[in-house]
Amino acid sequence: MxxxxxxxxxxxxxxxxxxxxxxxxxxxxxxxxxxxxxxxxxxxxxxxxxxxxxxxxxxxxxxxxxxxxxxxxxxxxxxxxxxxxxxxxxxxxxxxxxxxxxxxxxxxxxxxxxxxxxxxxxxxxxxxxxxxxxxxxxxxxxxxxxxxxxxxxxxxxxxxxxxxxxxxxxxxxxxxxxNEVYDIAEWVSSRVGTIGVGLEHCHVPGTAAGESHLKPSEIEIGMGIHNEPGNRRLSPIPPLSDIVKEQLDLLTSTSDPERSFLPFKGKDKIVLLVNNLGGTSELEMTSIVRETRLQLESRGYQIERVLAGTFMTSLNMPGYSITVLLLPDSSEKNAPSASLLLELLDDKPNVPGWKWSAPSKPLAPSAQIKQTSGTGSAAAVAETIRLRAEDPQAFIASVKRACEALIEAEPELTRMDSIAGDGDCGLTLKDGANGVLKEVDAGRISGDNVVDSVIAVAKVAEERMGGTSGALYSIFFSALAQGLQVHSKGTLSAAQWSESLTEARDKLYTYTRARPPSRTLVDPLDAFVRALAAAKGADFGAAVKAAGDAALKTRDLEAKAGRSAYVEGNRLKDEQVPDPGAWGVKVILEGLLG
Known part of the structure; x- marks a missing residue:
């Protein structure tokens, strides 16, 4: 990197x-x-x-x-x-x-x-x-x-x-x-251990930009805060759980003669500090806190306090460190009491650099983290009208093709969106596609119950995609499910699909101001719905081509809605990049057509 x-x-x-x-x-x-x-x-x-x-x-x-x-x-x-x-x-x-x-x-x-x-x-x-x-x-x-x-x-x-x-x-x-201040500083100093990890070294302002220290597939355990080399390098980059395990093995060892620095006895009370080395996102930091907390508790440690944030950085190093303060037990002589140490840690200083921390031990995860059963959604699905596709096997095959096409297109969609938006369009659509495939595998999407299948797609868009595109897709498919139940009975015909798609588009328009041409996903969606309606649902291929043409034309359009509206106009024209959301619709429809 x-x-x-x-x-x-x-x-x-x-x-x-x-x-x-x-x-x-x-x-x-x-x-x-x-x-x-x-x-x-x-x-x-x-x-x-x-x-x-x-x-x-x-x-x-x-x-x-x-x-x-x-x-x-x-x-x-x-x-x-x-x-x-x-x-x-x-x-x-x-x-x-x-x-x-x-x-x-x-x-x-x-x-x-x-x-x-x-x-x-x-x-x-x-x-x-x-x-x-x-x-x-x-x-x-x-x-x-x-x-x-x-x-x-x-x-x-x-x-x-x-x-x-x-x-x-x-x-x-x-x-x-x-004497008291000196003694407690000395004692705490003797009971803290820290281990860091970095994805890359940092750069000092005013110095030449050097070559990358680490390969794209490497991380370094034990890096210092002045760009000093670490203890070892790992490649490929393991999952976070493996990285934290490696760190805690070094930090809590009592058998390694080289690194058994802290006198752990088992079921020790500790303070945990997870420190951002300067270039790690807040999103990742709290995930690291979670993983570290779980692994320490699984080893029998009792965490009395958790501190997390930016305390001691290495400029902009993308990395973090884990620090453990081993608290004394009641049998230790000439040691400050654990209660005093925690009180002093809890005292709120009036300085800008110290991060907020809770003056209590973390609660058990079960007390804070609730898992929903989803029974309400199941009850709602049970009330829908059961409609069957003309060819249930072809219906499922087309859904799978569309999802697989989106997954394959993710790198190109991401490239487009890194220029025309915020870079997440490809991953968002890929997440949605993977979610739909899981629903297919679970039998919740099938050609024998189209309405429930469409509702399942809307739910995936809402929960797995999120953001603007997730909401737009979820609204559209929820409206489509409504239209199918109004216009259809028994087995769905092409004309009934067309009527329901038209109503779904119109209902979507009540929630977005985007109208073609707008350089958004509305452009190919509207072109598809209009062409399909003109043929009364009889020429699906022509409608897909109309959508593809509309998606391609977005590369020449001025952005009027969506995040592309905030991109400097000349850049979009110079790059000749189609709108990634529009291109995603094109990929989906062409996948359905096969």
């Missing part, structure tokens, strides 16, 4: 500062020291412990997005994926200095540790009486880096760091002492 290499910037070298200035517009609590790229609480409560963090930019909302009441007091921000220097960190310490002291929390990257550590030592050298008031916590939660590989440098710091920020920050806001 290709790397997203286009960005919205004035100049790449100014992006970090301009981003921090925009953050100040969002969050009135904070101020920005432009020269040192430090964001800090403008009027901090100096009677409470300060929390300082930072690192390379490109991980937003970390770090500046967490600065504010309830989490961080200051963040020193480097260039993209580059640590801030010691002078920047010193400035952060000076800006929030107080008598209670400060805790510096950094991710385990060499540059961060050296520069934040140097700043701390410089501060201690200049203020020896305050040397013990600035503590240092390093978070290394990446389980993709084994003990042998990380023997010297240790494991990388990933999204688990955000849980350390949150819990330590809430503890500080409650008025905890320096």
């Amino acid at each position: 290709s790397v997203q290499s286009k960005h919205f910037v004035n100049a790449a070298e100014n992006l970090v500062v301009e981003s921090l200035q925009g953050l100040c517009a969002v969050n009135p609590q904070i101020a920005l020291d432009v020269a040192d790229k430090v964001v800090y609480v403008a009027s901090p409560d100096r009677s409470k412990v300060a929390l300082i963090c930072g690192g390379g930019s490109g991980h937003e909302p970390a770090h500046g997005g967490f600065v504010g009441d309830g989490i961080l007091t200051a963040a020193a921000c480097g260039s993209v994926f580059a640590s801030p220097n010691a002078s920047q960190v010193r400035r952060a310490i000076d800006l929030v200095e107080n008598e209670k002291g400060a805790v510096i929390i950094v991710k385990n990257y060499t540059g961060d540790i050296l520069n934040f550590g140097l700043a701390r030592e410089q501060y201690a050298a200049q203020h020896p009486e305050k040397a013990d008031r600035v503590r240092f916590v390093v978070v290394a939660d990446d389980v993709a880096v084994g003990r042998s590989q990380g023997k010297i440098v240790g494991r990388r710091g990933l999204a688990g760091t955000c849980l350390v920020y949150k819990i330590a920050g809430a503890h500080a806001k409650r008025g905890a002492s320096l």
Whole structure:
């Protein structure tokens, strides 16, 4: 897959500062020291412990997005994926200095540790009486880096760091002492594990667009947040359930000497954080949450809290990470209580970067997710008039042909709609076709009961297709079922089909303003119905040809309705692309004709 290499910037070298200035517009609590790229609480409560963090930019909302009441007091921000220097960190310490002291929390990257550590030592050298008031916590939660590989440098710091920020920050806001804030940050740091996965690496603004790192059929388990390589690559891309299993095997292992980092005992209580690495859709994210939750619970873990969203990104990386915080049990000595940790996690901070989360454990799926029986639809079908096709076997054969033709045409319809619409027409019609084929296989569509079959098609269009086209098809076929029952008895004739199709078209017109020529599916549908009516249903082939001609002509038409109306007109003319919805009608009718 290709790397997203286009960005919205004035100049790449100014992006970090301009981003921090925009953050100040969002969050009135904070101020920005432009020269040192430090964001800090403008009027901090100096009677409470300060929390300082930072690192390379490109991980937003970390770090500046967490600065504010309830989490961080200051963040020193480097260039993209580059640590801030010691002078920047010193400035952060000076800006929030107080008598209670400060805790510096950094991710385990060499540059961060050296520069934040140097700043701390410089501060201690200049203020020896305050040397013990600035503590240092390093978070290394990446389980993709084994003990042998990380023997010297240790494991990388990933999204688990955000849980350390949150819990330590809430503890500080409650008025905890320096030792208490430091101790709880250290303890949480020792109990978080994270594993990421990416479909592709990310692109740094201002750099040349490189070759794709991964093949179209590959994913990478264990990628770092600075484009570092992962633990392994998988190809072809497995289903999500297999990806999550692979991640959880690494994350929860107690037998792998390289990666058994957390002391799981069985039936442990945990906090789950699913983090978007920057380029994953919200639709996919909640699906990932579902899969991860189900697999963790199937392994016996008790999930006390679920957090999900964008916490620590890798710019625009299409990927996500799973973090687990292992909560203590009552037998552990020198550990904070699980109830305190959850309370601190639940405390609502007043910062723009922290995502909403429920202050309770997830409910059992059965309490929230209801499955309908569909008995109401069955009862409605039972009241319809039973009508038979003239040739029931030919009826079913034509339905199958139309569905198979739509499925085969999906790539071309998708290509057309990527130019003339929003790119989903091919997949929408394919979903409808597959749904109809399932109804055929289940015996709910047959030539012996045409009305029920037409109603079944309308239901598929409503439930499987959705959107505008699904509604249009469902209205048309529902109206067709009504017309068939009014005009027909016993066995359906061609003339009766024609009369019912005409009425169905007219009823559809009461719900859409589109009229031919409009560059929509109405163009071939209307041409088909008119030609069939003119021949009193006797020349189906001529009517299908009329529909095909009308669909082809849409390539020369100005769009007046549908999503194509929003596409720049010259592009449609230059591309000479027929309307994909109209083309879908052509494919269906030609499939019926065979």
